[in-house]
Amino acid sequence: xxxxxxxxxxxxxxxxxxxxDALITSxxxxxxxxxxxxxxxxxxxxxxxxVGTANTFGDHQLxxxxxxxxxxxxxMLDCPSIVTASSxxxxxxxxxxPHSSSPSSSPTEQYxxxxxxxxxxxxxxxxxxVGTIFSLWDGPSALNQPPSTAQTAAILGxxxxxxxxxxxxxxxNCSPSSSQEPVQTCFELSLDPATATWHVTRPNLSLAPRSTxxxxxxxxxxxxxxxxxxxxxxxxxxxxxxxxxxxxxxDIVHMLVQGQGLYVNPVTAQSRAKLRxxxxxxPMAMVVECAGGMAVDPVDGxxxxxxxxxxxxxxxxxxxGSATAVxxxxxxxxxxxx
Amino acid sequence: xxxxxxxxxxxxxxxxxxxxDALITSxxxxxxxxxxxxxxxxxxxxxxxxVGTANTFGDHQLxxxxxxxxxxxxxMLDCPSIVTASSxxxxxxxxxxPHSSSPSSSPTEQYxxxxxxxxxxxxxxxxxxVGTIFSLWDGPSALNQPPSTAQTAAILGxxxxxxxxxxxxxxxNCSPSSSQEPVQTCFELSLDPATATWHVTRPNLSLAPRSTxxxxxxxxxxxxxxxxxxxxxxxxxxxxxxxxxxxxxxDIVHMLVQGQGLYVNPVTAQSRAKLRxxxxxxPMAMVVECAGGMAVDPVDGxxxxxxxxxxxxxxxxxxxGSATAVxxxxxxxxxxxx
Numbered sequence: 065x066x067x068x069x070x071x072x073x074x075x076x077x078x079x080x081x082x083x084x085d086a087l088i089t090s091x092x093x094x095x096x097x098x099x100x101x102x103x104x105x106x107x108x109x110x111x112x113x114x115v116g117t118a119n120t121f122g123d124h125q126l127x128x129x130x131x132x133x134x135x136x137x138x139x140m141l142d143c144p145s146i147v148t149a150s151s152x153x154x155x156x157x158x159x160x161x162p163h164s165s166s167p168s169s170s171p172t173e174q175y176x177x178x179x180x181x182x183x184x185x186x187x188x189x190x191x192x193x194v195g196t197i198f199s200l201w202d203g204p205s206a207l208n209q210p211p212s213t214a215q216t217a218a219i220l221g222x223x224x225x226x227x228x229x230x231x232x233x234x235x236x237n238c239s240p241s242s243s244q245e246p247v248q249t250c251f252e253l254s255l256d257p258a259t260a261t262w263h264v265t266r267p268n269l270s271l272a273p274r275s276t277x278x279x280x281x282x283x284x285x286x287x288x289x290x291x292x293x294x295x296x297x298x299x300x301x302x303x304x305x306x307x308x309x310x311x312x313x314x315d316i317v318h319m320l321v322q323g324q325g326l327y328v329n330p331v332t333a334q335s336r337a338k339l340r341x342x343x344x345x346x347p348m349a350m351v352v353e354c355a356g357g358m359a360v361d362p363v364d365g366x367x368x369x370x371x372x373x374x375x376x377x378x379x380x381x382x383x384x385g386s387a388t389a390v391x392x393x394x395x396x397x398x399x400x401x402x
Numbered sequence: 403x404x405x406x407x408x409x410x411x412x413x414x415x416x417x418x419x420x421x422x423d424a425l426i427t428s429x430x431x432x433x434x435x436x437x438x439x440x441x442x443x444x445x446x447x448x449x450x451x452x453v454g455t456a457n458t459f460g461d462h463q464l465x466x467x468x469x470x471x472x473x474x475x476x477x478m479l480d481c482p483s484i485v486t487a488s489s490x491x492x493x494x495x496x497x498x499x500p501h502s503s504s505p506s507s508s509p510t511e512q513y514x515x516x517x518x519x520x521x522x523x524x525x526x527x528x529x530x531x532v533g534t535i536f537s538l539w540d541g542p543s544a545l546n547q548p549p550s551t552a553q554t555a556a557i558l559g560x561x562x563x564x565x566x567x568x569x570x571x572x573x574x575n576c577s578p579s580s581s582q583e584p585v586q587t588c589f590e591l592s593l594d595p596a597t598a599t600w601h602v603t604r605p606n607l608s609l610a611p612r613s614t615x616x617x618x619x620x621x622x623x624x625x626x627x628x629x630x631x632x633x634x635x636x637x638x639x640x641x642x643x644x645x646x647x648x649x650x651x652x653d654i655v656h657m658l659v660q661g662q663g664l665y666v667n668p669v670t671a672q673s674r675a676k677l678r679x680x681x682x683x684x685p686m687a688m689v690v691e692c693a694g695g696m697a698v699d700p701v702d703g704x705x706x707x708x709x710x711x712x713x714x715x716x717x718x719x720x721x722x723g724s725a726t727a728v729x730x731x732x733x734x735x736x737x738x739x740x
Contacts (some may be wrong), residue, residue, distance in 0.1 A: 106563045107595055190656040191562035192647065193530045223563040224529035225444045257445055284641035293638065300631065303622035308646050309530065318528040 067263030070096070070253060077233060077247050084235065086145035086173040091200065092217070092231070095177075096262050098139035099196055099221030099229055100255055102132045102181065106194075106223055128188070129153060132181035132196065145173045148204050152180040152343040155376035157205055175216070176201040178376075180343040184311030195313020196221035199347040207376070211346050211369040218347035218354075220313050227255040229262065230269070230317060232347075232354035250320065250354035271357035272324045275386035279308045279315045281329035282338070289332045291397045298396075312339070316348050319385050320355055326389040330362045330397060331381035341368075341378040352384045358391065359384035365394045405601030408434070408591060415571060415585050422573065424483035424511040425538075430555065430569070433515075433536055434600050436477035437559030437567055438593050440470045440519070440534055444526075444561055466526070467491060470519035470534065483511045486542050490518040490681040493714035495543055513554070514539040516714075518681040522649030533651020534559035537685040545714070549684050550707040556685035556692075558651050565593040567600065568607070568655060570685075570692035588658065588692035607658045609695035613724035615660060617646045617653045619667035620676070627670045629735045636734075650677070654686050657723050658693055664727040668700045668735060669719035679706075679716040690722045696729065697722035703732045 074092065078084040109128050133153045140146045140160050147170075150157045157176065177200055184194030198219040201209060209215075213234075220230040232250045252266035278299050280286070286293040307325075309315050319325020331337045339345050349359030349368035359368045362381040383394050412430065416422040447466050471491050478484045478498050485508075488495045495514065515538055522532030536557040539547060547553075551572075558568040570588045590604035616637050618624070624631040645663075647653050657663020669675045677683050687697030687706035697706045700719040721732050 103563065107565070109564065187645075187656070188563075190652065190659040191531060191560045191564050191566045192652055192656065193562060222529045224531060225441065225526075225561040225563075226447065226529050227445070228529045280644065283638055283644045287639040287641055293635070296638075297631070297635075300621055300634075301625040303625055305648075306618065306621045306646055307525070307648050308644055310643075310645050314528065314530055318525070318530065321528040 067254065067265050068267060070262045070264060073251070073264045073267065077249055078235065084173065086143075086171060087175070087200075087217070090143050091145055091175060092219070094139045094143050095136075095198055095219055096229060096253070098136045099219075100227060100260060101135045101139075102196055102221060103223050103227040103255070105131045105135065106182075129182050129185070136179055136181055136196070140177060145171045145175050146177050147171070147174045148176040148206075150178055150206075150342070150376050152183075152340060155340075155343075157207065157376065174202070174204055176204060176206045178206050178342045178346075180340075183313050183344070187309060187311050192309060192311065193222060193224035193314040194311055195223060195317075197313065197343060197347050199342065199350070206342060206373060208372050208374065210372060211349075212367070215346055215350055215369070218350040220317060220347070220351060222313060222317050224314070227257070228265070228317075229253045229255075230320060230351055232351040234350065234354055248354050250351055252321070266321070269320045269355045270323065271319065271352065271355045271386050273386055273388040275304075275319070275324040275326045275389040276302070277305045277307055277319065277322060277325045279318070279325065279327040280306075281308070281310075281315075281327065282335060285330055285332050285335040288334045289330065291399075292328075292330050292332070295328070295393060295396055312344055312348060316351060316384070319357075320351070324386050324389075326385040326393060327382065328362070328393055329382045337379040337381050339380060339382055341380050342373050342376055345380050345382055346373065348382065349384060356387070357385050358387045360390060360394050362394060362397055365398055405592065405603050406605060408600045408602060411589070411602045411605065415587055416573065422511070424481075424509060425513070425555070428481050429483055429513060429538065430557070432477045432481050433474075433557055434567060434591070436474045437534055437557075437561075438565060438598060439473045439477075440559065441561050441565040441593070443469045443473060444520075444532075467520050467523070474517055474519055474534070478515060483509045483513050484515050485509070485512045486514040486544075488516050488544075488680070488714050490521075490678060493678075493680075495545065495714065512541055514542060514544045516544050516680045516684075518678075521651050521682070525647060525649050530647060530649065531560060531562035531652040532649055533561060533655075535651065535681060535685050537680065537688070544680060544711060546710050546712060548710060549687075550705070553684055553688055553707070556688040558655060558685070558689060560651060560655050562652070565595070566603070566655075567591045567593075568658060568689055570689040572688065572692055586692050588689055590659070604659070607693045608661065609657065609690065609693045609724050610662045611724055611726040613642075613657070613662040613664045613727040614640075615643045615645055615657065615663045617656070617663065617665040618644075619646070619648070619653075619665065620673060623668055623670050623673040626672045627668065629737075630666070630668050630670070633666070633731060633734055650682055650686060654689060654722070658689070662724050664723040664731060665720065666700070666731055667720045675717040675719050677718060677720055679718050680711050680714055683718050683720055684711065686720065687722060694725070695723050696725045698728060698732050700732060700735055703736055
């Protein structure tokens with residue numbers, strides 16, 4: 065069976081009433097083009113690897129980060145509907161098109177983009193799979209909005225031996241005049257490098273409630289946190305399979321493709337939260353929820369997408385994946401700490 | 403600083419007396435070309451991904467495996483010096499050029515190639531980095547030879563966001579007339595996709611004696627094996643960093659690029675050995691030793707390269723990486739079992 069063209073797939077999912085036309089015809093395609101451009105830049109980046117030490121390679125990494133940031137910002141310039149953007153490299157919301165300020169030129173669809181141009185700096189030098197993370201919000205800001213309704217799309221660019229992407233869409237608040245049901249979906253695309261086109265290769269990613277895989281992030285914390293260590297030894301006793309790349313994109317994508325998984329990144333008194341809510345937690349939580357999974361804050365078990373993002377620098381922990389597995393893990397983490 | 407051309411680097415390392423000319427000018431370049439071809443095939447393999455289930459993707463994986471096997475076997479046909487080959491997919495030693503049997507056409511340099519065309523089948527569908535493994539032996543067979551001297555080269559193709567390769571060379575038994583010192587080296591190459599040429603990007607990979615990273619393979623065994631569980635909890639208590647892709651190539655390459663690491667794949671009464679000695683253990687042990695590390699059998703602590711390979715299907719466990727870390731790990735695994 066042939067892979068499905070992206071445009072066909074998006075039109076089958078999103079409202080036909082014109083309220084998401086720019087998202088379908090401009091925003092998502094341009095962002096996917098930028099993922100292909102980042103993949104190209106990364107593949108050719110050995111040209112700028114200086115011979116020798118880890119330090120010179122460190123400089124190189126910075127170059128690739130900056131290149132990715134620039135490629136994505138250039139892509140946004142072609143999208144009048146992306147009115148605001150901020151990135152993990154430059155975590156301040158700014159207008160994307162400062163000169164088109166007259167109300168007459170304002171697009172009817174307005175989105176805010178929050179992105180991490182190249183996630184996985186600790187594993188990029190070993191040539192492991194890394195990723196690009198996009199979070200798209202309705203309106204001129206992502207801040208102080210309810211993430212569960214205002215975040216419309218999350219896109220993960222997966223930069224590995226192939227170039228693939230995960231798209232999660234959720235449009236609960238589509239036009240009242242539309243007869244279309246609210247959308248909640250998560251699917252995989254693959255880039256055809258010969259034609260530079262994207263095709264839907266897994267139209268429906270879905271996480272089973274239970275999981276026999278686990279990804280324990282920040283495992284060193286288990287040395288001080290009895291609850292985390294107890295969880296780990298329990299999973300080992302149950303003969304669960306360990307997978308832990310140490311990159312958020314590959315770790316989450318593994319569970320989506322496997323159809324099950326549990327990612328645990330705890331927060332304890334000794335270990336502060338490290339993941340950024342706007343650039344990492346909200347898009348990952350959306351992807352996992354749209355695949356039928358759960359994403360919660362390990363501190364209190366609350367839903368990641370329940371709490372508004374107050375400022376670009378906010379951080380948090382994450383337990384996400386197969387719903388029953390998440391509930392059990394968080395229950396145990398909280399219970400043992402009481 | 404510019405990356406070093408491969409040919410220049412090889413000539414600076416290997417004997418100038420002609421005894422390794424075919425290795426430098428034909429065998430290594432052709433095998434590296436085949437890695438580039440496998441990377442290309444894998445990158446374009448979404449074309450054959452059928453839409454839908456994990457099962458159809460399973461069939462797809464098989465296709466990529468077969469494609470990789472064929473690309474590598476085609477490359478060998480251009481190398482008169484590779485006289486014998488076997489692969490993980492077809493684990494029988496066969497002559498590569500059956501018609502050039504007259505002694506007059508026998509090359510002066512003769513190598514046997516053992517290879518795993520695409521290692522990492524469990525993570526390829528998630529678009530994680532996978533690899534190709536080559537092991538080159540002096541003479542017309544890899545079997546019943548001392549691996550520590552008869553295995554001349556190991557090459558790992560690293561198929562990730564970039565295409566890189568690790569080469570380990572060891573020529574202790576070069577021509578007695580040569581004034582050249584024995585060679586033992588491990589370095590990284592990167593493919594320039596624009597020109598299809600390889601450049602040396604890390605000319606000297608070296609593993610420090612100690613490691614604060616660990617890769618626990620087959621972790622489920624720790625549920626039944628007290629020694630393995632004790633090792634794991636000890637590393638967590640020491641706040642070591644976990645990295646475990648679950649693919650042998652990315653896991654070993656991570657330690658080489660990081661300059662430290664410990665990979666543990668134990669064998670217990672409940673868990674049989676899984677790694678193939680000819681296609682996985684010997685080349686990995688050589689790479690690690692040539693970077694100054696150690697690679698031992700967890701069953702008795704003996705050096706992996708000490709024992710001859712009796713047949714293509716032999717399997718074993720592996721503890722490898724930073725030398726002091728390996729000694730400590732194996733000591734603890736063996737001590738607790740006594």
